[in-house]
Amino acid sequence: MDKPIKSAGESAEEIIAWxxxxxxxxxxxxxxxxxxxxxxxxxxxxxxxxMGPCRLVGKNAEEEATGVCGATLSTVAARNMLRMIAAGTxxxxxxxxxxxxxxxxxxxxxxxxxxxxxxxxxxxxxxxxEVEFEGRPVLDVARDVATLFVEDFGRQKGAINYAIKxxxxxxxxxxxxxxxxPRGVDREVVEALHRTNIGVDHDPDHLLTHGLKVAxxxxxxxxMISTDIxxxxxxxxxPVKAEASFGIFKEDExxxxxxxxxxxxxxxxxxxxxxxxxxEYAKSKGAKGINLGGMCCTANEILMRHGIxxxxxxxxxxxxxxxxxxxxxxxxxxxxxxxIATLSKKFHTKVITTSEKAxxxxxxxxxxxxxxxxxxxxxxIKTACxxxxxxxxxxxxxxxxxxxxxxxxxEYIAYMQGGKWRASFRPLNDAIIAGRIRGVVGLAGCDxxxxxSTGIHKFIATELxxxxxxxxxxxxxxxxxxxxxxxxxxxxxxxxxxxxxEVCEAIGIPPILHLGACVDNSRILTIVxxxxxxxxxxxxxxxxxxVGIAPEWMSEKALAIGAYFAASGVPCIFGGxxxxxxxEEVTKIMTDVWFERFMGTLEFEPDPEKMLERAxxxxxxxxxxxxxxxxxxxxxxxxxxxxxxxxxxxxxPHAGVGGINESEG
Ligand code: XCC
Numbered sequence: 001m002d003k004p005i006k007s008a009g010e011s012a013e014e015i016i017a018w019x020x021x022x023x024x025x026x027x028x029x030x031x032x033x034x035x036x037x038x039x040x041x042x043x044x045x046x047x048x049x050x051m052g053p054c055r056l057v058g059k060n061a062e063e064e065a066t067g068v069c070g071a072t073l074s075t076v077a078a079r080n081m082l083r084m085i086a087a088g089t090x091x092x093x094x095x096x097x098x099x100x101x102x103x104x105x106x107x108x109x110x111x112x113x114x115x116x117x118x119x120x121x122x123x124x125x126x127x128x129x130e131v132e133f134e135g136r137p138v139l140d141v142a143r144d145v146a147t148l149f150v151e152d153f154g155r156q157k158g159a160i161n162y163a164i165k166x167x168x169x170x171x172x173x174x175x176x177x178x179x180x181x182p183r184g185v186d187r188e189v190v191e192a193l194h195r196t197n198i199g200v201d202h203d204p205d206h207l208l209t210h211g212l213k214v215a216x217x218x219x220x221x222x223x224m225i226s227t228d229i230x231x232x233x234x235x236x237x238x239p240v241k242a243e244a245s246f247g248i249f250k251e252d253e254x255x256x257x258x259x260x261x262x263x264x265x266x267x268x269x270x271x272x273x274x275x276x277x278x279x280e281y282a283k284s285k286g287a288k289g290i291n292l293g294g295m296c297c298t299a300n301e302i303l304m305r306h307g308i309x310x311x312x313x314x315x316x317x318x319x320x321x322x323x324x325x326x327x328x329x330x331x332x333x334x335x336x337x338x339x340i341a342t343l344s345k346k347f348h349t350k351v352i353t354t355s356e357k358a359x360x361x362x363x364x365x366x367x368x369x370x371x372x373x374x375x376x377x378x379x380x381i382k383t384a385c386x387x388x389x390x391x392x393x394x395x396x397x398x399x400x401x402x403x404x405x406x407x408x409x410x411e412y413i414a415y416m417q418g419g420k421w422r423a424s425f426r427p428l429n430d431a432i433i434a435g436r437i438r439g440v441v442g443l444a445g446c447d448x449x450x451x452x453s454t455g456i457h458k459f460i461a462t463e464l465x466x467x468x469x470x471x472x473x474x475x476x477x478x479x480x481x482x483x484x485x486x487x488x489x490x491x492x493x494x495x496x497x498x499x500x501x502e503v504c505e506a507i508g509i510p511p512i513l514h515l516g517a518c519v520d521n522s523r524i525l526t527i528v529x530x531x532x533x534x535x536x537x538x539x540x541x542x543x544x545x546x547v548g549i550a551p552e553w554m555s556e557k558a559l560a561i562g563a564y565f566a567a568s569g570v571p572c573i574f575g576g577x578x579x580x581x582x583x584e585e586v587t588k589i590m591t592d593v594w595f596e597r598f599m600g601t602l603e604f605e606p607d608p609e610k611m612l613e614r615a616x617x618x619x620x621x622x623x624x625x626x627x628x629x630x631x632x633x634x635x636x637x638x639x640x641x642x643x644x645x646x647x648x649x650x651x652x653p654h655a656g657v658g659g660i661n662e663s664e665g
Contacts, residue, residue: 008455088560093222155184170540219564247401313476324395439619445550542569542599578604
């Protein structure tokens with residue numbers, strides 16, 4: 001297919017066509033019918049009280065328009081942005097709180113279905129938190145670590161642990177100077193809602209400064225806590241082979257799909273699904289076995305650790321059901337379209353909600369409880385098996401897939417650059433200094449039906465690696481690259497610029513490193529922190545030749561992520577129209593003013609070519625400021641040696657955090 005109409009995913013596009021033929025609606029159709037309200041889209045609508053909603057429009061809206069209370073356009077746009085950042089922070093952090101409480105329950109031996117898998121990571125985290133770990137029982141250390149993390153949510157004064165114990169000193173100094181060191185996650189989110197209430201904070205700069213503080217509570221609090229606890233409980237990821245797209249569904253097996261964000265129940269399902277009793281149960285229903293797959297970020301969590309295949313990102317969820325092959329889609333929290341419950345009624349698929357926080361009309365509810373996780377997992381698996389005989393021929397049955405390598409963590413990236421005893425970021429920093437690698441881009445965020453979905457991710461990814469930019473990806477950005485077949489060393493090295501290719505071949509990595517779920521954007525923070533500590537580049541996060549890009553974002557979580565990167569010193573370019581575009585003043589604060597204070601920005605650019613140009617400009621300007629050698633395209637590179645899996649395994653043998661694990665999913 002030459003020109004994608006709705007999705008850039010070939011199979012997705014075929015299923016969309018099938019849906020059209022069968023008169024079924026998808027998010028793509030609804031996006032077409034439901035044009036964004038231009039007033040709300042640009043941040044000019046205020047609905048924080050019932051004197052409105054007020055629309056701050058008109059020729060000189062910035063100077064003249066006000067709401068009934070007198071709020072100006074810049075106040076309204078800044079308030080809207082702060083509320084969105086707070087909501088995004090709340091989502092990541094409420095997920096993180098559950099992880100912290102699970103770790104505490106494990107430490108207190110209140111739950112039996114979880115244990116600490118990665119003691120080394122627990123000790124590493126304990127070291128950062130200044131918790132004594134040598135010679136102490138593992139569960140005692142875990143209890144102290146979990147208690148400190150739980151305190152990070154409800155702390156009233158002081159600072160979130162990682163913000164002061166993990167961020168580079170100079171980065172922290174900037175936060176102190178501008179008063180944005182976050183105290184406790186809950187406090188910052190509640191204060192954001194208070195400040196944006198009718199008649200409280202009206203100064204746009206003051207409001208947005210709090211936006212950065214809330215966001216830091218996400219990045220260096222909620223999200224980082226979640227990543228670390230997930231590693232402690234389920235293992236720190238190491239490269240693993242998996243598959244992506246609709247071809248992961250099997251015609252002759254029970255297809256059970258886990259969708260959403262939380263890894264706990266999904267982990268227990270992974271552990272249980274292969275048990276002989278479950279396989280026998282599936283066979284008794286006429287299936288050859290049970291095929292577990294994922295969607296969105298729950299998929300990323302179990303792909304990173306077990307190589308469980310992914311059916312893709314956000315816009316694939318309805319399309320997956322339309323294959324007619326999913327027996328159960330179990331969902332937890334975040335990014336779940338309520339449309340799937342209605343759609344599932346047209347097929348045999350059962351949608352099961354599992355979180356006490358999230359129910360959906362038309363879905364079955366089997367509530368997850370960490371105290372009886374295995375029991376819940378068995379119930380879900382059996383429900384999927386019971387539903388297998390109800391499968392009909394209805395559905396597109398379109399199944400194509402790609403192979404991918406995922407599972408990159410900060411720990412593994414350091415390991416692969418120096419081995420078990422000399423893990424470091426030296427080779428990466430040296431490659432950047434020499435100009436072999438031009439810079440690093442974090443390619444993250446959702447896929448969006450308002451553009452040919454996954455298409456801008458694919459465009460940006462190929463252009464960046466062509467320009468010798470190393471990509472670290474997360475969330476649906478990773479899913480977009482994975483379903484397109486971009487997350488393999490072979491394919492991507494074909495497209496990478498010669499300098500980047502040389503480095504990737506030497507270390508044995510793909511030029512796009514899949515770091516995990518949306519909460520794992522925190523891994524990018526710790527990677528850039530490690531690069532700053534390694535030396536030779538910037539001695540803080542600010543000023544690094546690094547940029548964040550979320551080309552198809554749609555979730556408020558993405559704004560929280562963009563804002564914590566901006567506050568940490570990374571310019572972030574988001575696609576689509578700006579949600580504060582109505583106000584020049586607010587736009588200026590989030591770009592020029594934030595760059596001056598933190599060397600980070602949160603800016604919006606709908607044109608993919610311009611997005612790319614801006615990113616490369618930031619990278620080149622940072623190189624110049626750091627007095628690094630000017631990047632020259634094509635300067636480096638030797639004859640191409642494409643490595644196969646066997647060759648790569650020789651370079652990265654299983655040791656320490658491990659080599660590449662092949663998994664059948
Ligand atoms: Fe959701 Fe995490 Fe966005 Fe994907 S990328 S659509 S937030 S699943 Ni985080």
